Amino acid sequence: TDAILEVDGCLFPADIILREGLAYTKNFPVREDDVFIVTYPKSGTTWMQEILSLIMNDVDISKVESVPNRNRAPWLELATAPVYLDGRESPRLATTHVYATFAPTQIMQGKGKVVYVYRNPKDTLISFYHFHNMAKFLSTPESFESFVSDFMNEKLSFGSWFEHIKTWMDVRDKAKLMFIAYEDLHKDLAGSVTHIATFLGKKLDAEKLKVLVDHCSFSSMKNNNMVNYSEVPRTYFDRGQKFMRKGTVGDWKTMFTVAMNEEFDAFVREKMKGYELDDGWTSDTK
Ligand code: A3P
Numbered sequence: 001t002d003a004i005l006e007v008d009g010c011l012f013p014a015d016i017i018l019r020e021g022l023a024y025t026k027n028f029p030v031r032e033d034d035v036f037i038v039t040y041p042k043s044g045t046t047w048m049q050e051i052l053s054l055i056m057n058d059v060d061i062s063k064v065e066s067v068p069n070r071n072r073a074p075w076l077e078l079a080t081a082p083v084y085l086d087g088r089e090s091p092r093l094a095t096t097h098v099y100a101t102f103a104p105t106q107i108m109q110g111k112g113k114v115v116y117v118y119r120n121p122k123d124t125l126i127s128f129y130h131f132h133n134m135a136k137f138l139s140t141p142e143s144f145e146s147f148v149s150d151f152m153n154e155k156l157s158f159g160s161w162f163e164h165i166k167t168w169m170d171v172r173d174k175a176k177l178m179f180i181a182y183e184d185l186h187k188d189l190a191g192s193v194t195h196i197a198t199f200l201g202k203k204l205d206a207e208k209l210k211v212l213v214d215h216c217s218f219s220s221m222k223n224n225n226m227v228n229y230s231e232v233p234r235t236y237f238d239r240g241q242k243f244m245r246k247g248t249v250g251d252w253k254t255m256f257t258v259a260m261n262e263e264f265d266a267f268v269r270e271k272m273k274g275y276e277l278d279d280g281w282t283s284d285t286k
Contacts, residue, residue, distance in 0.1 A: 002139035010099060010159040015137040016236075017077050025076040025096060028104035033091040034112035035200065036104075037073060040164040041097050041157075042127035043119040044182040046227055046243075049073040050216050051185075052093055052115065055197050059208040061215065069227045076104070097158045100167035100175075108174045115196060116168050118277070119182035121161050121268060122252035122261075125151045127245065129255075134241035144255060152267055162271045169275050179277075186249050189213050218247035 003014035007022060035052060039045040049069040057063040064072065073093045074084040085094060096103060107114060119127075129147050132138045138157055141147040154160035168177070178199045185192050190213050197204050204212065214220060221227050222244035229243040237243070256264065 002137065004157065008101070010102070010163075011155065011157050012077075013135075013137040013157045016079075018079060021077040021079055021081065022098070022102060024081060025098060025102060026105060028076055028085075028094075028106070030104050030106035030111040031090055031092065032111055035091060035093050036076075036107065036112055036114045037093070037095045038103070038114050038116045038168060039095075039097060040118070040124060040161050042124050042131055044117045044185060045095060045097075047182075047185060047216065047221070048115060048117050049093070049095060050221060050227055051193060051196065051212065052200075054212045054215065055193065055200060055202055055204070056091055056093055059204065059212050061211065064215075065226060067226065068231070077102075099159060099164055100171045108171050110174065110176060112176065113200060114168075114175055114177040115199070116165075116177060116179045117182060117185075118165055118179065120249070120252070121151075122256060122264060123182075123249065124161060126252050126255055128156065130241065130245055131243075134238050134243070136236055136238065145260075148260065148264070152264070162268075165277075166272075166275050181277075183249050189216065218244065222247070 005012040005014040005017055005019070007019070012022075035056065037045060037048045037052060039048070046069055049072065050064065053064045053069070053072050054061075071084050073095045074081050076085075076094050076096045077098055081094070085092060100108070104112075106112070125148065128151070129141060129144060132141050132147070141150075150156050151161065154163065158164075168179075171177070172179075178196070180192060180196065190209055193209060193212055193216075194204065222242075225231055227244075229237060252261075
């Protein structure tokens with residue numbers, strides 16, 4: 001089904017997110033060396049799960065090749081989170097799609113570290129649109145136009161792209177937080193990984209960096225059953241679609257008309273006033 005849970009004005013897919021999961025998330029006892037991946041859906045979550053799993057395991061491939069990403073970097077808000085997080089040895093890696101206002105309060109007291117990945121909202125929208133046609137816990141869009149309108153009107157599951165990033169930007173002085181764009185990973189994966197490793201107090205030598213970069217390429221991840229969701233039960237995903245879809249920058253150009261694009265860009269500029277991002281895409285609107 002595609003039932004909705006609404007909490008404090010934010011919508012969640014009720015088949016996979018329960019109030020208990022949100023309470024667990026909020027009250028999560030954070031350890032100093034916990035690392036959290038925070039994203040609005042379809043912004044590069046899986047990519048960052050693989051990158052961080054490797055950085056935190058000293059690029060030991062044997063640590064990631066037999067465990068699915070969702071067990072190595074479990075979502076805090078999912079019902080299975082306690083199984084994979086409570087009592088797990090440090091350093092732990094966890095993932096969440098929630099606004100900062102739903103996140104573990106101890107993160108805002110400076111505990112743990114957060115890597116926030118964001119992506120051009122138009123590409124995020126396109127990827128989320130296709131994902132809605134694949135995931136059974138999300139409603140199938142009536143049309144692309146209606147989906148764009150739902151995105152702009154903050155009517156999608158996991159809430160609003162705008163609210164999401166703004167709530168996290170609002171806590172950047174309280175939380176130990178770094179922002180990185182999907183587009184940066186694309187442009188320079190090795191450089192981005194080095195930057196992330198430094199944030200975590202790690203250093204990778206050239207050989208390890210190369211192993212990581214090769215392992216995390218789109219083609220390699222597309223064929224990796226531990227991250228491509230190919231073994232997830234049919235109850236969740238329609239088998240006809242691929243989770244590792246295109247992995248490109250600028251795919252919005254295949255679906256936005258010139259008029260839609262102009263309207264959307266103006267809307268983003270208005271919404272993000274006072275929250276300007278250091279990104280590679282707000283200027284790339286043509
Ligand atoms: P597309 O639908 O545009 O292909 P998330 O993991 O947050 O759900 O995001 C999924 C998006 O990230 C998908 O985008 C997917 O293809 C892309 N992605 C996953 N791994 C990637 C990689 N190694 N390189 C580039 N893009 C990747």
